[in-house]
Amino acid sequence: MALMPKRVKHRKVQRGRIKGNATRGNKVVFGDYGLQSLEPGWLKAQTIEAGRIAATQYIRGEGKLYIRVFPHRSITSTPLETRMGKGKGEPEYWVATIRPGTILYELGGVSEQQAKICFARLAHKMPFKVRMVKRRAM
Amino acid sequence: MSDVIEVKKRDETGTLRMRRLRSSGRVPAVVYGQGKDSVSVSIATRDVEKMIRSGRHIVELGGDVTEDALVKEVQWDAFGSHVLHLDFARIDAGQSVEVALTVELRGVAPGTRSGGVVKHMLHELIVKCPANKMPEQLEVNINELELDQVITAGEIALPDAAELLVDGSEIVVTCVTPSAETETDEDGGVSGMAEPEVIGRKADDDDGDDS
Numbered sequence: 001m002a003l004m005p006k007r008v009k010h011r012k013v014q015r016g017r018i019k020g021n022a023t024r025g026n027k028v029v030f031g032d033y034g035l036q037s038l039e040p041g042w043l044k045a046q047t048i049e050a051g052r053i054a055a056t057q058y059i060r061g062e063g064k065l066y067i068r069v070f071p072h073r074s075i076t077s078t079p080l081e082t083r084m085g086k087g088k089g090e091p092e093y094w095v096a097t098i099r100p101g102t103i104l105y106e107l108g109g110v111s112e113q114q115a116k117i118c119f120a121r122l123a124h125k126m127p128f129k130v131r132m133v134k135r136r137a138m
Numbered sequence: 139m140s141d142v143i144e145v146k147k148r149d150e151t152g153t154l155r156m157r158r159l160r161s162s163g164r165v166p167a168v169v170y171g172q173g174k175d176s177v178s179v180s181i182a183t184r185d186v187e188k189m190i191r192s193g194r195h196i197v198e199l200g201g202d203v204t205e206d207a208l209v210k211e212v213q214w215d216a217f218g219s220h221v222l223h224l225d226f227a228r229i230d231a232g233q234s235v236e237v238a239l240t241v242e243l244r245g246v247a248p249g250t251r252s253g254g255v256v257k258h259m260l261h262e263l264i265v266k267c268p269a270n271k272m273p274e275q276l277e278v279n280i281n282e283l284e285l286d287q288v289i290t291a292g293e294i295a296l297p298d299a300a301e302l303l304v305d306g307s308e309i310v311v312t313c314v315t316p317s318a319e320t321e322t323d324e325d326g327g328v329s330g331m332a333e334p335e336v337i338g339r340k341a342d343d344d345d346g347d348d349s
Contacts, residue, residue, distance in 0.1 A: 007336070
């Protein structure tokens with residue numbers, strides 16, 4: 001099932017702009033390999049879940065998959081064939097705001113070759129360009 | 139402390155000049171410590187990459203500045219692919235320094251043949267050690283790690299005169315039975331719920347408007 005917050009301060013938020021690169025969440029911290037975004041965008045909760053399923057089906061309990069992003073932002077939409085006006089639409093789905101450089105998923109306890117294949121499967125689900133990165137020594 | 143890293147003194151400072159320096163194939167750095175004046179230097183990018191790959195924390199500087207130095211900080215770009223700046227702290231050969239050493243696992247745990255998964259919990263350990271005896275990394279042999287066994291920080295072999303600065307009972311690596319994937323997530327989120335609770339809104343209030 002897709003992720004969403006338990007409690008929020010506001011049900012609806014303004015769209016905003018994604019500017020600059022990631023300054024936080026851009027290092028591999030928990031596992032040995034990570035999937036890093038190279039473009040900005042919104043990552044839907046359903047897409048995060050689709051990625052998780054694609055990865056866990058491949059690793060089959062061998063390693064550990066870490067999800068590093070969480071969908072905090074609600075996206076609203078108005079129903080089809082609705083007349084203009086009558087205010088902002090209702091929340092439809094939840095997204096995570098992704099800046100270039102953000103680590104989306106991490107893998108631990110698997111070989112580099114396995115991680116490469118797993119992330120290649122996962123990358124097909126992503127709506128932007130991604131690449132595999134390794135944990136840094138320094 | 140084997141290879142000497144050639145450094146050149148630099149007088150230029152500032153974002154634009156440093157950007158030009160980086161595009162010319164050099165990385166800005168600074169050398170400081172031991173009550174002496176700090177010196178701005180630059181290093182060839184290929185030397186920096188070599189140093190990072192080797193994982194050495196103690197380096198010998200040559201060229202315009204000849205000192206032994208500890209790599210205190212490495213600044214990376216947002217993608218973690220290029221080094222932007224380096225900090226070197228002057229040290230004496232016998233001086234004790236605190237360094238976060240990488241923990242590398244060696245071998246194959248027999249527990250994995252019984253269906254277990256090796257879980258690497260601590261990737262770095264903070265160690266105080268004389269500079270001339272500083273290892274590049276800490277190697278942990280997991281050839282005898284059975285299912286449900288752990289290796290703690292205190293069990294890792296350290297060089298002579300080295301002191302562990304983290305709790306010795308902290309688990310570094312363990313071999314556990316993989317847990318079955320559950321539908322709910324562990325990150326504090328909820329799944330399948332219609333809509334999240336809005337903070338500060340009363341239960342009988344329909345759409346959160348003040349009217």
